[in-house]
Amino acid sequence: MHPAAVGRRLLGLMKGHVILPMPVAAFGFFAVNNLVQDYFGTGKDFFHGSFTTRKDPDDIAEFYQAEDLLKVVAGHPFFFRLFMDKVVVGDTPVEENEALLCVDESRMTVKNLGMEVAFEITDQEEDFEGKTIRTFTRHERFLDYIPVLNDWGFKVLLWDQTWTYGFRCHEGGLVEVYHHGNDFYGPWPVRLIVQLHQRYVLWACNRLINSEAFGNDEDGFWADKKQEMLDCMARFASPFRARERTYSEGSAMRIVIN
Secondary structure (H helix, E strand, C coil): CHHHHHHHHHHHHHHHCCCCCHHHHHHHHHHHHHHHHHHCCEEEEEEEEEECCCCCHHHHHHHHCCCCHHHHHHHHHHHHHHHCCCCEECCCCCHHHCCCCCCCCCEEEEEEEEEEEEEEEEEEEEEEEEEEEHHHEEEEEEEEECCHHHCCCCCCEEEEEEEEEEECCCCHHCCEEEEEEEEEECCCCHHHHHHHHHHHHHHHHHHHHCCCCCCCCCCCHHHHHHHCCCCCCCCCCCCCCCCCCEEEEEECCEEEEE
């Protein structure tokens, strides 16, 4: 058959209408969705990104323990206030079966939004590739339930994700900073959104940490530059918010907003 005739026939097939019974179409939809879910939904080690810097490890550790990281994650002052104004500090679990991560975790609940957060922070020296180096990790778990119902005691899980933010110090003052997605449970569209968001978070952290403003907070000029670089670093001055509010405090972390 002539190639032109083959092309016309294929084009005709593509433009043709196929009528499928509803049960067949529904089965096909669910089959494709399940296939996509297997590859892009629930899974382990679903994200990893890193960058290097020569900034002071103490400054990096402080950044990943304080509210600056939360401002980067929020992405905008509106979302930062939306979450932080509803944060309630939870109790440390007594028994291991009550913990989301470990018995030493700190826990927070975001009221009316159905989010529960648990995190633990470690800063220590360990053997890595035959050498003793400083390592820092912020291990964090986010559980999202149906909003409002969760506050009434009806927990219907939507998705569950666990992350590790950390760094390793190498010879010559080089520091490797990494963000790693450990586990994700939930629908694949949410996982894709989470991955895109975390790519932004990694880019924003790299941009901030490797800037001249980072670690120069005592200099007024660079302190202002740092404020400009973070979308959520704006101060929300208000006569009705004169007192200091502590949103989270644990053995290794304390979040305070003036």
